[in-house]
Amino acid sequence: GMADRFMVGGSEAPLTPFTLAQMKALKIYSEGTDKYPCRALDLNKDANSMVLGEGAAxxxxxxxxxxxxLAIIEGVGYATEILEHPVSISTEAVCFQKSMSMALGDLAVSEVDAIVMHAPGTIQGDLSEYRAVEKMFGNSLPLLTSNKWQTGHTFGASGMLSLELAVLMLRHQVFIPVPYSGEIPGAKKLRRILVNAVGFGGNAVSVLLRHP
Structure with a gap:
């Protein structure tokens, strides 16, 4: 490479009337008014619950x-898939299956302790990614979490914010669940955490982090 050290980041401020109107026109924006209007990773929700947020990391x-x-990047995977609709992913998120497989390489799936899911809070998006994880990990399903219930979907910043959550959990050795999942923050040793991110058009990336 051309450099031994460099900065990488993401930021976005999408809270504009135009962007909100786009999300509402796609019928994926949350209409919830309760404590958690974005129900990211709630696989039993009966309505889309995406909420926009702003951030940087x-x-x-x-x-x-x-x-x-703070953490070691042990693997990186990326993939795309041909879609019928430009803003959705396939039923079993083939792009995520490929990106996760590439990131893990020859590592046994049982070596992954947790996954920070992309989980945008939409019915199809959350379920498709979960099915991809089930297909990939089978009976060795890791702990699953997301930060979008709290941050909203920050678009260009969301992947970096998910990496930040993974590093935070590795550093403090505490799993941080979504508050309505039933998962309890535990003292399970966290050695490796996989981070998923996807953009419109089925462009998926998975990054495997390891505790140093």
């Missing part, structure tokens, strides 16, 4: 391991 990437290393 930046990380410093460098070669090798230092005493300051």
């Amino acid at each position: 930046v990380a410093c990437l460098q070669k090798g391991i230092t005493p300051q290393s």
Whole structure:
């Protein structure tokens, strides 16, 4: 590579009348007024619950391991799939199956302790990604979480914010669940966490992080 250390980040401020109108026209925006209007990763919801948010996150990437290393990128996977609709993913999220498989490489699926899901809060988006995880991990299903119930979907910043959540959990060795999932924050040792992200058009990325 051309550099041993560099910064990478993402930011977006999509809270504009135009963007909100687009999401509502697609019928994926939340109409909820309760404590959690975005029900990301709630697989039993009966209505779409996507909420927009704004945010930014930046990380410093460098070669090798230092005493300051917060996490190690052990694998990266990416994939696309041909879709019938430009803003959706297939029923079993084939793009995620491919990106997760590429990120894991030869690593046994049982070695992954948790996944930070993309989980946008839509019925199809959440279920499709979950089916992809089920297909990939079978009986070795890791702990699953998302941050969009709290941050909303921050578009260009969402992937980096998900990485930040994964690093936070690895650093403090505490799993942070979605509050309505029934999962209890536990003391299970977190060695590896997989992070999923997808953009409109079925462009998926998975990043495998390991505790240093």
